[in-house]
Amino acid sequence: MSLHAILEQHWQRPKWWLTPLLWPLARLFQALAALRRYAYARGWLQQQHLPCAVAVVGNIHAGGVGKTPITAALASGLRARGVAVGIVSRGYGRRSKEVLLLDQHSRAADVGDEPLMLWRQTGVPVAVGAQRFQAAQALLAAHPETQLILCDDGLQHYALARDWEIVVFPAADVARRLDLLPNGGLREPLSRLHTVDALVVSQGSADDVARLRQNQGLPPQLLVCASRIQAGRLYRLNTPAHTVAAGELAGKSIAALAAIARPQRFFDALRDLGLPPVLCKALPDHAELTPADLSVAEIVIITEKDAVKLAAYDLPQVWVLPIEAHTEPDLVEWLWRCWRVQQAA
Template identity: 30%
Template sequence: MSIAQTIQDAWNKQSKWLIVLRPLSWLYQFGFSVNKLLFKKGFKNVYTAPIPVMIIGNITVGGSGKTPLLIQLVKYLQANQVRVGVISRGYGGNGPFPAFVTLDSVPDTVGDEPCLIVQSTDVPMVVGSNRQESIELLLKQHELDLIISDDGLQHWALDRQIEWIVLDNNRGLGNQKLLPEGYLREPVSRLAQGTVIEHAHAPKSALNMHLEVAEPYLLNPFFDQSETFDPKQDYYAVVGIGFPKRFYTTLESMGVDQFQCHEFPDHYDYEIDDLQFEDTNPIITTEKDAVKLLPLLKKHPNFNREIWVVPVEAVLSDECYQVLNQQLTQLGIDLIQGY
């Protein structure tokens, strides 16, 4: 097991030995605070885009439900004739950057989450670590009303008019310590500075979301697609996401209670050997993993193990849409019908 995976497991378990990393957390906080201050005082340049920018991010490392939320918001804005584009760092992609993400893009080039976003929405999207270059390339070819930044909450070089912070109460804030003692990118006090969307099935806040599961589908391109999903089958749960426990809870809610967990690091680059097991039991995985597994299956047409994908959709409270409409109206962006 890698050091990164060991630390991630310790975060999820809130292991007491993490206290030995506290000096590194102090160093991280010092560096982070100085960098933020340099931008705030004007010693470092902040780019302000010619149109409003909305950032959807979190203060934690790992999955929070941010990508399904972004996809749902893009669909909502498109339905209301708001011309929206998306930028992202393209984590896991090798570039060259900045790069447009298309329906034909592959994760090795632009990253797995950008592929999933565009496949789900067909939204204009550019990825790259330099957000200014990404926005300029996006606006060079598209006339837009709003840009949504996938993550980038801590990217102070980019000015923003709206910040939505996803707080996953299923995972919580762990030991509430900054990296690497805990999995917080910023102190808890940061939540007071943005619009917090609570991700929970039993939320306490009116601004909340949860993930709703749709019917699993067979990923294998060369298999009979009419085959139906059997929740009573034994599965290998193969996941490379930030918070695998959420996926296991989803499986149990679907009646899938016979599965062996096989976890990989977030944004993991799969090889065909990662999918080989002693028996012929099927694999079950997430949509984020599926965008990386599908090109692999196409390269290995003789791979004969079923891979089932569990799609999820973010369901937002009415209050989320009301707040979004108010925020956009204040920026001069009118929706044709509202919510």
């Protein structure tokens, strides 16, 4: 078992013998993270400002917590309200180190699977780069009409100045005792939640929101939303216009493949739709895919994040399950109002 796997198990079920070894390292990590943030706040390290509004959608956890569906919902919702939106991302797992603006020729290997999925889902300009400021500059050069940039991930990328911080927090962790890396899975302490502009409890309920507010003593004026995921109509790989209802595939031999952070959620969603897979294959998050990775079955269902990695192949047996994030209260409406107030100031 790899060291990373051992640590992830420890984060979920703390091992008594590891805690005394990792706790001092977590305190050192906490001190360094606090010092870095303080250095930006005091101006010792310089932030770079863009000529348009910036909202960061991030997390204090290491690993996936459901940020990308929230980013997609914000981009689509703001665009529908007439805001010219763009998205910047690091493009985790990509091979290229260049700053790239996505287009119809972009490949997941070069720009990252999540940015490419966002570009296809939302239709808004997307740029990737390790330095988000440089990615945003490239996006604005190509699309000077952009009024608001969403930074997908990058809460700890303090070099980019931001107007609003939106943190996604998994409902499963609301009542758990959490620590910083490497003793736990947090990049920043829970006290960081007091300084953000909005919180989204992913896969959560109103009870989870109330529990998080109480447990962390969050200020009453802080917007805290519960998000839920809603599945759309399945569509054939590379042919989004060819859709079917879940019931039309019922009774067939179905396999499921997911190279995402929490694949069990995807498999459970299929079962909830009445499409229990006979085979479930989970690969590491952001793993590259080829047809050889697909199980032999009458129907193979994959995520939209994985669909962008198989776009070059003709695979008529592969269907894609799209998902949308919905928040209560409406996060899109909140950010739109914040942006309008800023514009009127």
